Amino acid sequence: MKFTNEQILESIKTTLGEERQISDRTISESLATMVPSFADDETELAAFIEKVMPIFKSMDGNIRHNVSEKYKQTPPPTPAPPKPEEKPPKPEEAPPKPAENELLAKILEGQKQLNTLLEKQASEIKEMKDKEQLTQSKTTIITKANGIYTKEVVDTVEEGFDFMSDKAEDKFLEKCKGLATRFGAPIKDGSGNDPNGAKTPIAQWAEKNAKKVIDEQKEEERIRKEMGIV
Secondary structure, X not given: OOOOHHHHHXXXXXXXXXXXXXXXXXXXXXXXXXXXXXXXXXXXXXXXXXXXXXXXXXXXXXXXHHHHHHHHHOOOOOOOOOOOOOOOOOOOOOOOOHHHHHHHHHHXXXXXXXXXXXXXXXXXXXXXXXXXXHHHHHHHHHHHHHOOOOHHHHHHHHOOOOOOOOOHHHHHHHHHHHHHHHHOOOOOOOOOEOOOOOEOHHHHHHHHOHHHHHHHXXXXXXXXXXXXXX
């Protein structure tokens, strides 16, 4: 035999290629029985390979086929469920110390008292501004009305009038006009006297019957409200 077992093994491995499925051990074990049967002292390596190569190709093909069938029958592995996201433990807050609790309570109480004081001051300031606005509005309207109507007419309308209402001046003058027209009061300079210094009859009547006029005016307004007449 003009070749060694190592030469045969390398030649078969080269022929089958790198993707062969048959192992070196299987090839070596098979050669142990093939060499005595297919080779003698005069056999060349090429001639021996030509005889045994179909056998090894068949063996390699069978192994490849078996591996493929086994792979097809094997179910795909079940993917492991994703691990829940682990959140870092929240650090525990240390309870406040007794001294800190007491200080915090004093701060909150002081803030509460300050808020109460500020609200009171704001309310007082608003009240003062409202009074100032009321006085200013009343003075302006009365002064203008006294320049047109007699004092008795103005005093009568002034009783219970809301000087902070919308369009208060227009409403007040309209009421004065209505009252003067109703009782025939002349338009004077605001004193209730005529140019010669004598009081007009309506002024004299109003002085004696002021309460009656006021009551009639209130009763008229009540009836108008009940009837929905503005």
